Amino acid sequence: MKITAIRPYPTWVGTRNQLIVKIETDEGIYGWGESGLSGREKAVAGAIEHYREFLIGRDPMMIGALWQEMYRSQYFEGGRVLTAAISAIDIALHDIKGKALGVPVYELLGGKQRNHIPTFATTRGPCGPEMIEQAKELIALGWTSMRLSPASFGDDKIFEPRQSIAETAEWCIKAREALGSTVVLGIDYHHRLSVAEAASFCQKMPSGTLDFLEEPIRDETPEAYEALRKLVDVPFAVGEEFSSKWQFLPYIERDIHQFNRIDVCNVGGLTESMKVAGWSEAHYVDMMPHNPLGPICTAATVHFAAAVPNFSWLETRASPGESYLGFNDSAIFTGQPVLNGAVYDVSDAPGLGIEVDEETVKQQSFKFWEAPHLHRNDGSITNW
Template sequence: MKISAIRSYPVRVGIRNQLVVKVETDEGVYGWGESGLSGREKAVVGAIEHYAEFVVGRDPMRIGALWQEMYRSQYFEGGRVLQAAISAIDIALHDIKGKALGVPVYELLGGKQRDHVPTFATTHAPPGPEMIEEAKALIDAGWTSMRLSPSGHRDGDIYEPREHIATSARWCTKAREALGDDVVLGIDYHHRLSVAEAASFCQKMPTGTLDFVEEPIRDETPEAYEALRRMTDIPFAIGEEFASKWQFLPYIERDIHQFNRIDVCNVGGLTEAMKVAGWSEAHYVDMMPHNPLGPVCTAATVHFAAAVANFSWLETRASPVETKHLGFDDAELFPVGPRLEGSVYPVSDAPGLGVEVDETLMAKQSFAFWEAPHLTRRDGSVTNW
């Protein structure tokens, strides 16, 4: 069996683009992958075209060797664009191999350790009474773990950290009081804060209010996270933007965080994700995968989550709260794929990923440039989204 073609589909699905990738073989077996670099899909398409120049014609069963060749056979290795391209190809190769062998992908990763994958959901309303009502609706729908939404991150917002952390801390405290101690509560700050601002946010709430704070500051400097670690006892969930095991290295080995927000569509696919998971297990860091994309990413991550021991929850954007606000259904484009049963994803036993794409319909979809909100402060300066 030889790889015969790699096809990229950067298409608009709902509120964002997705970059779905198909790897074909000369024996008719094909695999689907997905890239996770949201908002920069065109750059990843270009990287995939470069890789196709030497990947086409190769044996798709040699996944690890192809990963090493894509990563190492260039002077400027690594980086988010190249790793997003490698991720999509790697996931598709796992899909091919599973189909060719007649086994689900989790069997290629060591076998299934769980029959279903628990998820966490996210409220959509800004901090306030509606946010708490959404959280209650999620509990009624079966979720025991959820992420609250911070204040001030909508498009066109003026973002003043000190104002918004006060509002968010106040309503996180109210949410804990209203929801009780049994539910797991976290918040995603999308690396909007400085160390001092993040510490101040954490210190404005009683101990035990939050079970995790996600991406409070930027990740480039592990020492900054270590400084923040000394000023708060709230567990950290970080890593969704990490593009290799090497980016995870200082955080894991220096025991800075407790949850890995690993993204199989950014980190280098399932090949790299399994290495990070094993490394994390030795340091008692749980996997809490990032999953904001489409059904191909979800399917790949469900197989990953099924196969690793150190797993907590998988992000889902398919809860009734978010689907109500996002207002789109991708079931036509992806007629076969992971579907929630209550708050969990069953683990598919179908060969490969267990996902199919309506390629005819996909080819008719258009690409539309999308930009994340560009937030500014009152003085006009740019700040993080």
């Protein structure tokens, strides 16, 4: 079997793009992958076109060797654009190999260790009474783990950290009182805080209020997270932006975090994800995958989650309380994972078990999407 074509498709679904990739072979078997680098699809598509130059004619079954060649084939190894491209290709190659062998992708990863994949949902806000009511609705529907909504004060262009943490801490305390001690509660600050702000936020709440704090500060400097670790006792969920096992290395080896927010569409695909999972298992760090966009990512991550022992919850943006249902467009994607209550059942179909209406995708014209550019009240730039 030989690779005959690699086709990147920036695809508008819901309110932004998904970059999906199709790899075709001379035996008529094809596979689908997805990149997770939202908002920079043209850069990733360009990298895929470079890789295509030497992948055409190669054996798609040699997934590990092709991964190494893609990663090492340029002097400047790695980086988020390149590993996002490698991720999409790697996932598509797993899809091809599963179909060729007549087995689901999880069999290629060591076999299934669980029959369904628990998820966590996210309240859509705003922070306050409505957030608590949404959380109660999620509990009634079967969710036992969820993220609450940090206060943002309604302006989609302004984020003032100190103002947010004061109100958010108050409502996190009220949420824990209202929802009880058994539900797992976390919050995602999306890299928007400093070490001092994140510490202040946690110290405003009684110990045990939150079960995890996701991405409170930027992750370029592990030492900053180590400093924060000394100041607070809330478990950290970190890693959705990491683009290789090497970026995970200091966090795992120094016992900085407790949950790996790995993104199979950014870290280097399933090949790299399994390496991070094994390393994490040795340090008792659980996998808590990032999964904010397309159903190809969801399908690949479900297979990954089925095959690893150290797993907690998979992010889902398809809960009834969220406005992200458009990202799983059934007019484009068929056979995609569908929530069964608060879990995804693991597909036994060959490959990923998902198909794409390629003709619909081809008819689209590219539309740019840009993440919000947030400012503080003084006009300075802050993270989205």
